[in-house]
Amino acid sequence: MDPARGTDRHDGGSGPWPPPMAGRNDGSAPRQGAFHLYWRLVAISIRAQAQYPGSLLLLSAGHLVVTLLEFLGVWALFDRFRLVRGWSLAEVALFYGLVNLSFALAEAVGRGFDAFDRLVRTGEFDVVLLRPRSEVLLICGQELRLSRAGRFAQGLIILGWGMSSLGLAGRPEVWMRLAWAVAGGTALFCGLFVLQATIAFWTVNSLEVVNTVTYGGVETAQFPIDIYPSAVRAFFTWVVPLASLNYLPLRGLLRGGDPGWVGWAAPLAGFLFLAVSLRLWRFGVRHYTSTGS
Amino acid sequence: MTCAIRAEELRKTFRVRETASGLGGTLRSLLRPRYREVHALAGVSFALEPGEMVGFIGPNGAGKSTTIKILSGILVPDGGTCTVGGLVPWERRVEHVARLGVVFGQRTQLWWDLPVTESFDLLADIYRLDRARAARRRQELVGRLDLGPLLDVPVRQLSLGQRMRCELAAALLHEPGLLFLDEPTIGLDAPAKLAIREFLRSLNREQGVTVILTTHDLDDVEALCRRLVVIHHGRLLFDGDLDGLRARVTSERRLTVDLDGDLDPARLPGVTVVAREGRRLVLAFDPATVSAPELIARLAALAPVRDLTVEAPPIEEIVAGFYRGLDP
Numbered sequence: 001m002d003p004a005r006g007t008d009r010h011d012g013g014s015g016p017w018p019p020p021m022a023g024r025n026d027g028s029a030p031r032q033g034a035f036h037l038y039w040r041l042v043a044i045s046i047r048a049q050a051q052y053p054g055s056l057l058l059l060s061a062g063h064l065v066v067t068l069l070e071f072l073g074v075w076a077l078f079d080r081f082r083l084v085r086g087w088s089l090a091e092v093a094l095f096y097g098l099v100n101l102s103f104a105l106a107e108a109v110g111r112g113f114d115a116f117d118r119l120v121r122t123g124e125f126d127v128v129l130l131r132p133r134s135e136v137l138l139i140c141g142q143e144l145r146l147s148r149a150g151r152f153a154q155g156l157i158i159l160g161w162g163m164s165s166l167g168l169a170g171r172p173e174v175w176m177r178l179a180w181a182v183a184g185g186t187a188l189f190c191g192l193f194v195l196q197a198t199i200a201f202w203t204v205n206s207l208e209v210v211n212t213v214t215y216g217g218v219e220t221a222q223f224p225i226d227i228y229p230s231a232v233r234a235f236f237t238w239v240v241p242l243a244s245l246n247y248l249p250l251r252g253l254l255r256g257g258d259p260g261w262v263g264w265a266a267p268l269a270g271f272l273f274l275a276v277s278l279r280l281w282r283f284g285v286r287h288y289t290s291t292g293s
Numbered sequence: 294m295t296c297a298i299r300a301e302e303l304r305k306t307f308r309v310r311e312t313a314s315g316l317g318g319t320l321r322s323l324l325r326p327r328y329r330e331v332h333a334l335a336g337v338s339f340a341l342e343p344g345e346m347v348g349f350i351g352p353n354g355a356g357k358s359t360t361i362k363i364l365s366g367i368l369v370p371d372g373g374t375c376t377v378g379g380l381v382p383w384e385r386r387v388e389h390v391a392r393l394g395v396v397f398g399q400r401t402q403l404w405w406d407l408p409v410t411e412s413f414d415l416l417a418d419i420y421r422l423d424r425a426r427a428a429r430r431r432q433e434l435v436g437r438l439d440l441g442p443l444l445d446v447p448v449r450q451l452s453l454g455q456r457m458r459c460e461l462a463a464a465l466l467h468e469p470g471l472l473f474l475d476e477p478t479i480g481l482d483a484p485a486k487l488a489i490r491e492f493l494r495s496l497n498r499e500q501g502v503t504v505i506l507t508t509h510d511l512d513d514v515e516a517l518c519r520r521l522v523v524i525h526h527g528r529l530l531f532d533g534d535l536d537g538l539r540a541r542v543t544s545e546r547r548l549t550v551d552l553d554g555d556l557d558p559a560r561l562p563g564v565t566v567v568a569r570e571g572r573r574l575v576l577a578f579d580p581a582t583v584s585a586p587e588l589i590a591r592l593a594a595l596a597p598v599r600d601l602t603v604e605a606p607p608i609e610e611i612v613a614g615f616y617r618g619l620d621p
């Protein structure tokens with residue numbers, strides 16, 4: 001191999017090689033922004049799900065019924081004890097509703113990461129890496145899971161019931177607080193999906209660990225976390241900050257005592273968790289090994 | 294000094310989990326996994342100039358696909374460096390792949406359930422292509438690859454040959470200056486292979502696209518690539534043209550004659566009989582021992598010759614001979 005060969009041809013030429021992409025838009029066109037692309041991609045998945053509207057409806061309705069039945073269990077508990085550590089059923093309904101809304105949204109939006117281990121096992125992630133767009137955007141765009149509308153509706157129904165029982169339903173400021181908490185909670189659960197996806201770069205056997213935290217966390221955070229032992233409380237406050245999506249925003253509201261900003265600031269923890277998870281994910285991408293043929 | 298591609302001492306090792314057999318073995322490997330190291334690339338270096346078309350050949354597991362994946366920014370090597378158009382692929386992935394087209398014969402880049410035309414539309418958005426320009430480019434590719442009748446067909450309904458033509462168009466919509474093809478003709482029938490070769494040739498000659506091609510089909514290399522690179526056990530064993538490889542393996546030539554009479558080949562010194570079919574005789578000889586004109590003159594003196602050709606052995610035999618020389 002002769003490194004000098006043919007260089008005259010290039011050095012004599014003009015401009016860099018390869019030339020900048022020729023057909024490229026100057027970037028000013030808004031139609032090719034990240035959101036535009038996200039919707040273009042997600043529309044494919046929506047169309048695919050809409051091809052079987054019956055099964056989509058059934059799945060959503062099934063989800064709604066099952067999760068409502070779950071809440072029936074909570075109701076039975078309160079029917080016997082009235083209060084659990086001083087919390088009433090209507091108050092717990094708010095905790096319950098916030099977790100389920102957050103988790104339903106995360107499962108709908110973060111499905112690509114939730115199912116990411118398949119892309120690693122089959123090597124299909126190769127194709128994602130060949131496209132000149134953010135990997136995160138492309139993975140998120142793979143699927144928007146509509147059937148999670150069932151869990152979402154359940155969360156909304158229970159939250160609405162709790163709000164009206166407590167006489168809070170007419171206060172827009174409270175709704176805004178809760179919407180912000182749901183946003184933070186969605187980010188947090190998405191962060192867990194991203195972590196689970198990150199682990200898949202090294203092994204596909206330990207995925208269950210994160211899964212346990214995710215589903216266990218959903219179950220746990222359906223109640224105010226002060227009813228749990230302090231170790232559980234510490235874990236869900238400082239490691240996986242589920243407390244930030246309902247306990248901290250609601251404590252001040254229902255019990256008073258906390259300064260107002262705590263409830264507003266707490267959901268930021270969810271976004272921080274997601275940001276850290278994404279950093280780890282980027283590190284994981286460098287360890288992607290693809291598959292042999 | 295800018296090369297299109299410069300790779301230096303690329304190394305890549307995979308850790309593969311050993312799977313033991315039987316229930317006991319499965320349990321044991323769950324508790325204490327054992328790993329085996331596969332040295333897919335053990336130091337590979339080469340350089341490519343803009344406008345070249347190079348064929349990478351080598352037996353299964355040689356490291357061809359691993360090389361392509363590193364050059365594409367999919368894999369990060371364990372050692373060595375490479376730059377493609379001045380960029381390190383895995384460090385500037387997005388910029389890098391925006392100028393690059395890649396086709397994997399065994400993996401689709403189209404949307405399986407969508408009609409071809411919708412895949413093209415999506416790619417135009419993904420690559421942020423200018424609308425008018427993308428439409429023109431697309432029309433050109435549809436014409437050259439004869440995709441007109443396929444545009445409205447969902448990808449999963451295409452035959453392999455049809456799909457491969459669509460994959461090529463998809464990889465070229467954004468007018469990349471560089472194209473990597475990993476086994477693009479695998480599993481295709483002869484007409485499909487010919488169509489793809491013809492297209493690649495014109496792409497390289499007329500548009501100056503730099504191409505790296507890995508293949509099992511040596512006819513691809515012979516038809517398309519002036520330069521070929523042989524990879525074996527993760528090492529680069531040969532880099533040059535076909536004549537150079539031939540010279541490394543054998544200097545043998547083949548003489549095929551159609552005779553009008555009988556001939557006892559034993560009366561010709563320095564030849565061996567490769568095949569004999571009726572009155573057709575294929576003889577192998579070494580030009581260093583006996584030159585072709587000399588051999589032909591002697592032959593003509595012994596029997597009336599109707600027709601004759603002198604050739605080098607076919608590429609399959611050359612490469613097989615080369616591999617044989619490697620594995621003792």
Ligand SMILES: Nc1ncnc2c1ncn2[C@@H]1O[C@H](COP(=O)(O)OP(=O)(O)O)[C@@H](O)[C@H]1O
Pocket residue numbers: 289290291292293307308309331332333351352353354355356357358359360
């Ligand atoms: N993702 C992977 N994980 C484990 N081993 C791999 C992986 N990719 C390739 N290999 C191994 O590395 C070697 C080279 O593979 P590859 O580059 O695909 O060869 P080729 O394309 O020349 O057939 C083979 O032994 C193959 O089994």
Ligand SMILES: [Mg+2]
Pocket residue numbers: 293357358359475
């Ligand atoms: Mg291969």
